[in-house]
Amino acid sequence: MKRVTAALMVAGLCLPSAAFAHGASRLKLTESVEINAPAARVWKLIGNFHDMSWLPGVVKTTGSGGNDPGKAKRELTLQGGATIDESLDRYDADNMTYSYFMDKVDVKVLPVSDYSSTLVVMPDGDKTRVTWRAAFFRADQNFNPPPGLDDDAATKAVDAIYKPGLAALKTKAETPGATN
Amino acid sequence: MSRARFVRRSLTVAALLLGTAAIAAPAAADEAFVTDQNGNSVSVLDLATKKAVATIQVGGKPAGIAMAPDGKRAYVTSPEGPYVSVIDTAARKVLSKITAGRDPLGIAIDPSGRFVYVADFDTKHLEKVDTNAGRVVGEVSVGTSPCGVAVSPDGKTIVVADRDDDQISIIDAASFTRVGVVKVGQHPFGITIGPKGQRAYTADVVSNTVTVVDLAGRKVVGTVKTGLRPYVVAVNDRYGFVTDEYVGTVTVFDTKTLKPVTKINVGDYPEGIEFSSDGKTVYVANWFSNDVWAIDATTFKVTGKMPTADGPRAFGTFIRKTP
Numbered sequence: 367m368k369r370v371t372a373a374l375m376v377a378g379l380c381l382p383s384a385a386f387a388h389g390a391s392r393l394k395l396t397e398s399v400e401i402n403a404p405a406a407r408v409w410k411l412i413g414n415f416h417d418m419s420w421l422p423g424v425v426k427t428t429g430s431g432g433n434d435p436g437k438a439k440r441e442l443t444l445q446g447g448a449t450i451d452e453s454l455d456r457y458d459a460d461n462m463t464y465s466y467f468m469d470k471v472d473v474k475v476l477p478v479s480d481y482s483s484t485l486v487v488m489p490d491g492d493k494t495r496v497t498w499r500a501a502f503f504r505a506d507q508n509f510n511p512p513p514g515l516d517d518d519a520a521t522k523a524v525d526a527i528y529k530p531g532l533a534a535l536k537t538k539a540e541t542p543g544a545t546n
Numbered sequence: 547m548s549r550a551r552f553v554r555r556s557l558t559v560a561a562l563l564l565g566t567a568a569i570a571a572p573a574a575a576d577e578a579f580v581t582d583q584n585g586n587s588v589s590v591l592d593l594a595t596k597k598a599v600a601t602i603q604v605g606g607k608p609a610g611i612a613m614a615p616d617g618k619r620a621y622v623t624s625p626e627g628p629y630v631s632v633i634d635t636a637a638r639k640v641l642s643k644i645t646a647g648r649d650p651l652g653i654a655i656d657p658s659g660r661f662v663y664v665a666d667f668d669t670k671h672l673e674k675v676d677t678n679a680g681r682v683v684g685e686v687s688v689g690t691s692p693c694g695v696a697v698s699p700d701g702k703t704i705v706v707a708d709r710d711d712d713q714i715s716i717i718d719a720a721s722f723t724r725v726g727v728v729k730v731g732q733h734p735f736g737i738t739i740g741p742k743g744q745r746a747y748t749a750d751v752v753s754n755t756v757t758v759v760d761l762a763g764r765k766v767v768g769t770v771k772t773g774l775r776p777y778v779v780a781v782n783d784r785y786g787f788v789t790d791e792y793v794g795t796v797t798v799f800d801t802k803t804l805k806p807v808t809k810i811n812v813g814d815y816p817e818g819i820e821f822s823s824d825g826k827t828v829y830v831a832n833w834f835s836n837d838v839w840a841i842d843a844t845t846f847k848v849t850g851k852m853p854t855a856d857g858p859r860a861f862g863t864f865i866r867k868t869p
Binding site for chain 2: 456
């Protein structure tokens with residue numbers, strides 16, 4: 367069974383440029399968490415595009431361009447060695463938000479395409495609301511994508527990062543002295 | 547409250563109380579018919595009261611829309627239908643569904659209201675639908691992954707953004723044949739013809755530009771730098787307004803100098819954009835934040851925000867002038 371899934375994924379990878387076909391429509395997903403810590407402290411943890419250490423599974427962030435939209439690029443190295451390339455599209459420190467685009471990812475790591483994402487840190491009294499939202503297509507944008515490359519798989523995969531990611535951020539931000 | 551504002555508000559209240567009873571409606575208000583792709587519906591917004599007044603279920607992940615010039619019908623593409631829904635705008639209901647291609651996306655209507663042109667994203671065709679007969683009556687080959695479609699004000703010329711060929715196709719409406727191809731920026735998505743009918747403007751999503759094409763000369767006359775991931779252009783005599791999807795802005799440029807004038811912050815993932823029937827307001831559909839924003843076309847100030855169902859795209863002409 368596992369081999370079949372892998373074969374399907376390879377088939378998906380080998381599809382020609384028709385992989386952009388419009389049979390798919392864009393999906394959206396929003397997760398948020400309330401954190402019992404001031405917004406400034408939370409922003410200090412996640413406000414640097416070149417530090418994704420708060421996200422479980424990311425072992426290294428390298429890149430260049432600082433927090434300069436249009437210039438900044440980063441490469442995330444995940445546990446197991448897979449990498450994800452991303453570039454910064456929008457950065458607004460005053461409003462504690464940034465947006466980025468995923469330039470390159472193996473569909474075996476994350477079965478999505480044309481993925482873009484925004485993080486927003488919003489003060490809520492002496493607490494903080496962090497919202498993480500994604501816009502993406504499934505990995506195989508053709509009609510009738512195989513299981514694993516369909517809408518459902520894409521949404522589940524993103525949610526499987528966002529939920530524990532925000533939970534880990536909450537724990538880190540609420541732990542005294544944990545700020546970098 | 548200032549006296550003037552008090553008087554104005556009182557008049558508004560009076561108008562609301564009087565309702566529709568036997569009183570001539572004030573100067574024609576517009577409505578917006580917004581395709582909600584994720585919600586599978588069309589949201590109808592009253593642009594005078596800035597409220598949602600109806601939701602029409604269409605299914606099939608609706609994306610494109612063409613409003614009939616007389617405002618009586620709206621034609622909505624559902625790529626995952628795949629079909630085109632014919633909507634009775636006053637009754638807020640779907641009259642019929644027409645099969646037009648395998649993956650209908652962009653759509654435009656000719657000034658007489660007789661023919662609707664549908665870009666079939668998968669098959670490199672533009673379909674011609676006779677709205678009287680309710681079926682496809684013609685087909686012409688265009689480039690790869692055709693997206694936006696526009697018709698000149700005189701109805702004689704149709705243009706199509708062939709996204710994956712980085713070009714536009716120019717089609718003679720009478721003979722329904724392709725008469726020209728012009729290379730533009732990378733991956734043109736939306737395409738709009740200016741009010742004089744002389745120029746086409748493409749939003750090139752990968753190169754972050756608007757390409758301006760002289761239709762008679764079939765050549766590029768200029769390029770405008772936009773924000774990230776430009777999607778659709780609205781053009782009047784003086785300015786072009788471009789939705790920049792990934793940065794949540796509208797880039798305004800001067801149509802004479804082709805230089806940027808300003809950027810306006812709007813909602814998240816702005817897509818469809820069009821002027822009110824009097825040209826004074828620009829409406830923008832924000833796909834992620836599920837709303838439509840109104841912008842003053844002269845001062846560039848945001849003047850209203852209206853909620854829609856999930857995933858508003860409004861890709862095409864979505865403003866209806868009510869009778």
